[in-house]
Amino acid sequence: MPPARRSPGWDLEVRAGEALAVLGRSGSGKSTLLNLIAGLDRPTSGSVTVDGVAVHELGEAALAEYRRARIGMVFQFFNLLDDLSVEDNVLLPAQLAGMRRERAGARAAELLDRLGVARYARTFPGLLSGGERQRVALARALMNRPPLLLADEPTGALDTTSAGDVRALLTELNAEGQTILLVTHDTALAETCATRTIELLDGRLHRDTAAEAVR
Template sequence: MTTAPVIELRDVSRAYDDGPPALVDASLTVRAGDAVAVLGPSGSGKSTLLNLIAGLDRPDSGTVTVDGVRVEELGEAGAARYRRAKIGMVFQFFNLLDDLNVEDNVVLPARLAGMGRRAAHRRAGELLESLGVDRHAGAFPGRLSGGERQRVAVARALMNRPPLLLADEPTGALDSASGEDVSRLLRELNADGQTVVVVTHDLALARSCTTRTIRLADGRITADAASGTVAVEPAR
């Protein structure tokens, strides 16, 4: 039985102003349950690829389909609804709201999606407990360690049960011990069936929590291989 794609990019290109293309004829398929790392140096196109998948940007050409949704066809309001329903995002610097406590940060996406208050808080409590930070539910983010804040950010990202979790340099602002903790968490989430795409420049992170590595250079996908193996050039 073939698993349906969660992400399907076909011949996607994107350029900005008069500079070189940020992404060139990119084609990529990610299936449910995959754990994929997107590697490449600064300027390789990693952020552009992530933004296109998340519906934060539109391609100049090509198609972007995520969980059956043609993302490039969405308007601004449709893209916002799409992100609430389909995408969980984890960022390098957490992006938690400092004036909300931990539980209210986690609850926010569900409330924006229309979930009732009681159900949203019940779901948040379950997530915080499963991620080992439930004791901090009433604390404000500034009182937590970096690793704890990233766990809260993961709980928020999972709040609406998205089919896809996108992590953008999730260990970039953490010390090595906290980074290993987050890497293990991503690995455990994937083992439970969560589809994960990690955008990073850190090869060690890619090897530790993903099973497949996509390499970008100058806006092009240059290699696609199982993590930890020698990557090969994709067929032209």
């Protein structure tokens, strides 16, 4: 993955196939970094480039297209639409991207089956456990085969067993080549899933540790 940068003071490059865990106290800049990469915030200086796209130069319409095509996002509290079924939540990114209905349906069924929630396809998210909802959120994030998966505290709202399941899923996805950037306070997630860990302190890069030193 080409460089994602935040100024002033430091540059960050995330390569294709990496799983990068971003650690740091509240207020250290973790969410800001995630928002810059997603195009939700704009840098006051410097640049952000993802998969060859200069994100900081995009207008609003182009940013929406960029997020649909190149970014999958998973949130701590799932951000599923409770008035849509599980299947319809997963299909939503494909519909916004104009994917053909047959292809989208096949892709959604494949993801729900793989993530172990196919039996809930017609169920509404509010009836599922936290772990099940996070699996649905992962399926939705992966729907358009994004080059980069962003995960914001993906285990933060889960019990121990569900958190372990999500850690295993993210590790498996990365082993298959999915590039992942995750913000977390879950050191077990960083130790299990990440091929590299960075720590932010007061908006600056404090530590950058390769997997050999983490595991």
